[in-house]
Amino acid sequence: MKESGIVRADNKARNDIGEGDSCCRSSSCRDTAIPLQFAGKESQLIDLKHKPGWVLDTIKTPAGSFFRVETGLSWSDRRGGIKSRISAFRMKYSVPPGLYAVGSPDKDSGVFVSANYKLSFDKLRNSLKEMNAWILVLDTKGINVWCAAGKGTFGTEELVNRISQTQLDKVVEHRRLIVPQLGAVGVNAKNVRERTGFRVYFGPVYAKDIPEYVNSGYKKSKGMRIIRFTLWDRMALTPMEINPAMKKYYPWYALAVLLIFGAQPSGILFKDAFAGGFPFLVLGLVSVIAGAFLTPALLPFIPFRSFAVKGWIVGIVSIYLSMNYFAIVPVDGLILQLVSYLFFPLLASYIALQFTGSTTFTGMSGVNKELRIGLPVYIAGAGTSVILSIIYKLGLWGVL
Numbered sequence: 001m002k003e004s005g006i007v008r009a010d011n012k013a014r015n016d017i018g019e020g021d022s023c024c025r026s027s028s029c030r031d032t033a034i035p036l037q038f039a040g041k042e043s044q045l046i047d048l049k050h051k052p053g054w055v056l057d058t059i060k061t062p063a064g065s066f067f068r069v070e071t072g073l074s075w076s077d078r079r080g081g082i083k084s085r086i087s088a089f090r091m092k093y094s095v096p097p098g099l100y101a102v103g104s105p106d107k108d109s110g111v112f113v114s115a116n117y118k119l120s121f122d123k124l125r126n127s128l129k130e131m132n133a134w135i136l137v138l139d140t141k142g143i144n145v146w147c148a149a150g151k152g153t154f155g156t157e158e159l160v161n162r163i164s165q166t167q168l169d170k171v172v173e174h175r176r177l178i179v180p181q182l183g184a185v186g187v188n189a190k191n192v193r194e195r196t197g198f199r200v201y202f203g204p205v206y207a208k209d210i211p212e213y214v215n216s217g218y219k220k221s222k223g224m225r226i227i228r229f230t231l232w233d234r235m236a237l238t239p240m241e242i243n244p245a246m247k248k249y250y251p252w253y254a255l256a257v258l259l260i261f262g263a264q265p266s267g268i269l270f271k272d273a274f275a276g277g278f279p280f281l282v283l284g285l286v287s288v289i290a291g292a293f294l295t296p297a298l299l300p301f302i303p304f305r306s307f308a309v310k311g312w313i314v315g316i317v318s319i320y321l322s323m324n325y326f327a328i329v330p331v332d333g334l335i336l337q338l339v340s341y342l343f344f345p346l347l348a349s350y351i352a353l354q355f356t357g358s359t360t361f362t363g364m365s366g367v368n369k370e371l372r373i374g375l376p377v378y379i380a381g382a383g384t385s386v387i388l389s390i391i392y393k394l395g396l397w398g399v400l
Helices: 075-086 088-092 118-127 145-151 156-165 181-186 189-196 207-215 231-237 239-262 270-297 307-324 334-358 364-396
Strands: 006-008 035-038 041-045 055-061 064-069 098-102 110-114 133-137 176-179 199-202 226-228
Touching: 075 088, 075 118, 075 239, 098 156, 110 118, 118 133, 118 207, 133 156, 145 181, 156 189, 176 181, 181 199, 189 199, 231 239, 231 270, 239 270, 239 334, 270 307, 270 334, 307 334, 307 364, 334 364
Parallel strands: 064 098, 110 133, 110 176, 176 199
Antiparallel strands: 006 226, 035 041, 055 064, 098 133
16 A cells, blocks of 8 residues: 555546436525524624625625635634644534635636535635635535535535525526535435536545646546545644543543552552553553554554554554663563553554544444454453553552
8 A cells, every 4th residue: 555545536426427416495695695604503694894704795696695705715714724623623613504706706607516614615715716616515514525425414405405595596507516526425416407407517536626627628637536645634634533532531541540550558649659650651642642643644554454453553562662662661560561561552553443534445334343343352451451450459569
């Protein structure tokens, strides 16, 4: 497997043109405002005084007025993009669904379909610089195109519904929609055409290729059909693997370690807790880094297809190096060394297994298979580690 992690993404979009599906309720827009929708709740109409920073002004059409958006990304847009990469902020990082204008579009300008996850929307509008176009944003509940297509929110019914609500047939005279190729799994192009008259064209995988795609007469080159899961792509996803582990689980793990090593027949001794537990706190951090960072970074180079096995390999190597060569976590005693080599590689393996949901080449069947095999192993490993730790403590107290 090559480093770039190239994967074909044709799925249902092997035909660039699909045939379609649709129906809906229509609602016209007022001259100075459009209805905004955040987190699935319809809000009141707002005027330009309260417009988002990425909105320039409005453009009038036979169907009413729609917001014209900026194609350049502001510092606020970039900051929001960073926050969505590293925290739960992404769960509420959305834009109102509806029709938007880029440049000075008219009845002949192209219509590009997007999710209402703002990071997806930003990438699309940023790729349409120096173009006159329309962006039809679907209500995907703030989820990106690919995931929303799998969940059904970026799908036929929502597309048909949005075409009707925006009265798109009054805005443009052509009947062509450019849908992201990664949204093909959710869109029945034939159904869309039958119900709305609009023909679905599945565009490039990457929004940056749209200008070339349009200039070539809406024809995709081979490269436009391929997903490249590069090192940068993988690294951009790792913060959301590290953060949950550190925020939700590591504090509880640290507390358990300190309690175990601080426990004495006379009570909890904090000096013993930190002296004995510190190496295991460090090894816990090493496991998180091995599973959530090193495994994704080295993904194409680690043998075996299983993410659980990949994570275990990186974990065992990381723990071995930490204990024997970097000398940052000296662990004395045979029992504690057994616990270290048993528990922490399995922890790294479990964390690495979570990355399957972020990759471009894993399916639910493969993930379920790994979980069926892996979970009993993880439970057995954790249970054995606890038993060994208890035996170690009882030995220190002179009970055994």
